[in-house]
Amino acid sequence: MENFTNVTIDTTQLPKFEEVEFSILHPNYWKVTLITLSVFFLIIGIGVGFLFYFNEEIAPYISQIGIIYVVLLLLVLFFSRMSFKKKGFAFRTHDVLFRHGIIATNTLVIPYNRVQHVALHEGLISRFFGLAKIEIFTAGGSSSDIEIPGIAKEQAENIKQLLMGKIQKQL
Numbered sequence: 456m457e458n459f460t461n462v463t464i465d466t467t468q469l470p471k472f473e474e475v476e477f478s479i480l481h482p483n484y485w486k487v488t489l490i491t492l493s494v495f496f497l498i499i500g501i502g503v504g505f506l507f508y509f510n511e512e513i514a515p516y517i518s519q520i521g522i523i524y525v526v527l528l529l530l531v532l533f534f535s536r537m538s539f540k541k542k543g544f545a546f547r548t549h550d551v552l553f554r555h556g557i558i559a560t561n562t563l564v565i566p567y568n569r570v571q572h573v574a575l576h577e578g579l580i581s582r583f584f585g586l587a588k589i590e591i592f593t594a595g596g597s598s599s600d601i602e603i604p605g606i607a608k609e610q611a612e613n614i615k616q617l618l619m620g621k622i623q624k625q626l
Contacts, residue, residue, distance in 0.1 A: 477545050480539065481606060496528055570591055571593055575587050575590075587608045
């Protein structure tokens, strides 16, 4: 215990993750988001249409519900676009970073030595545009810690290989 030291660290000299150059999501991911939202709002619209058709008591409220529907659609589109623009990822020598958020920006940093498993997923619509999603799992959780969507499939496969190589080096 004689060699024990506990030196204060100058936190002003630590590297800043905010200065990292983040890669943006593939532009086609915005198209995937728009198609997904369109399908969602189409289903909602059909449901509301059936409700009006089979329930005559709410027929006088069709204009109010229509306005609410359009305002909700526009708000979801606006916030989805803001979210798309803020998302970014970076791979550094020792860790992976993912930035996301709409109002508050969150940055997740996971050191490679904490990565346990990596998964690559392609959704039906994403596959059409040649995109994939990388999921990074750390110890102790049943769900992924980072999900990076909207990456070109070839790039996503390269990222998966990079992360798998980092995992193998730890073993």
